[in-house]
Amino acid sequence: MKPSLKMRVLTAAVGVPVIVLILLAPTWVMLCTVILCSLIGIYEFYDAVNMKKEVPLLCLFGFLGTVILPLCAFLLPKQILTCAYGYLVILFLAMLGSNRKIMITDVAMLIISLIYIPFMLSHLLFIRRLDFGNILVWLVFLGAFMTDSCAFFAGKLFGKHKLCPNISPKKTIEGAVGGVIGCGLGFLLFAFIINTFISAYIGGAEMSYMLMFILGVIASFVAQIGDLTASLIKRQFGIKDFGKMFPGHGGMLDRCDSIIMVAPVVFIFAAQISLFI
Template sequence: MNDAPNAPGTRGATESAPPQESPVAEPQPQQPRKQRGGRNLPAAIGVGLGLGAVIIASLFVVKVLFLAVVVAAVSVGSYELTSRLAERKGIHVAQLPLLLGGVAMLTTGYWIGPQGAAAALALTALALMIWRMKEAPENYLRDITAGVFTAFYVPFLATFVALMLAAHDGPQRIVLFLVVTICSDTGAYAVGYKFGRTKLAPTISPGKTREGLAGGIGLSMLAGALLMQWIIEDGHWWQGLVLGGCAALIATLGDLAESMIKRDLGIKDMGTLLPGHGGIMDRLDSLLPTAPVVWMLLAAFVGS
């Protein structure tokens, strides 16, 4: 049988096609490792060092200067939270009574004590209720509830920092409070990054793991034991272990609570004031709820 003629444009069955050169894959540029939360790490480190310098300088020069730093941070944080509530949910909180009430809580807490701070919180809530009466009654209860929540969450919890500062060894207590809280976050990040496998709260903060939580608790307990023994008068290392462990747990819960708020609002950060960090509230999320716990334990262990 004769072979059928080749179709136009095709090669015969016995004719081999010239070998095709396999394409050489061009080397792809190595992608940089994604930083935590998409943050600008160099900017975050620079801002963190700058904040640390401001805190240390004000804390050990004149204690009242540190109180002024706390008042400024709380005022900005309250503004960030209420601004996001207005933008995302249409909830309007009166800024002036909230600002004045926050200053009153912190200053009365420092010079008078817990009773003064509690009275200032009650008066702030009353002022928010009266101020809101100038507007239409629609959403009155919603706006007042948000205002009282903000007054409690930001300036009132920060008042416990002022209460620690008012003690005769106030700067040392503030250092202990800051270090154990920062160690909680640092230990959680380091251990979670290296060994994290089991999600802690995937629907709230997917990056947090149980292994990271254990690392944060461990580092915070170690820092608490060392600082309680070295810089707190009449303090003992075992008290620092208890304080550090409790601080790490509450700091994590506070971080998760703010993550819940931001997810409800549909935002990533509360603000943009601090490059690499977000807003002031994004730095206060773990500090605010930890402050009353550390104050209470220090008062129980060594007095207020």
């Protein structure tokens, strides 16, 4: 086994049990985890795009927004809108009082970072509050990790045609297809496990195999979009990884780039169409 692959496996062997414990823990543990991961991720993002050096004051507002956004999962829509408006007014006041040191482009980058990281990750909390949310939230990590693993091995075995050579030279079309198929099958297996072993403990409710497969395919598609988008950002700013927090995997954003995209899709799908019958 190559040293890089060995390091990835060892990191996963430690990380997966931690994730399982978080998913089994009360909601407040997930809230704290989302806030912590978002803070680390947004720190890496600001470092990558040079905001820490150019507009450090604005970064402080970014960290504040990163803490506030996950808490909005427990607020009413009118309360969220009030907080968002007040926060935007504060940003504009900071820009007006900076003697033209803070540009509107800096504020735009800040807002994008808040949407991209803490807002997207906060969908883990939105999912947790749905009916059967303690089960549905597992799908986010299943979608991200199954896509990553299946695409990696499918690409190694069958990869011949480059997917996006200018963004991520190692990714292939065959790997991407393998990721989609593997994720869809992974969702089917998850539904089988729930229906066979868990259904009796949740009032006899069972997961729809058809809907689960469809969601698995969609989740894999957006997971790969998230991965490629993160790669594009890194190429645009001339960095290899966002950080070095996870040996063999890079930083927090390198590890969460797929999760960031999958979480909203699982929430939107499950909130509109019940996966249980």
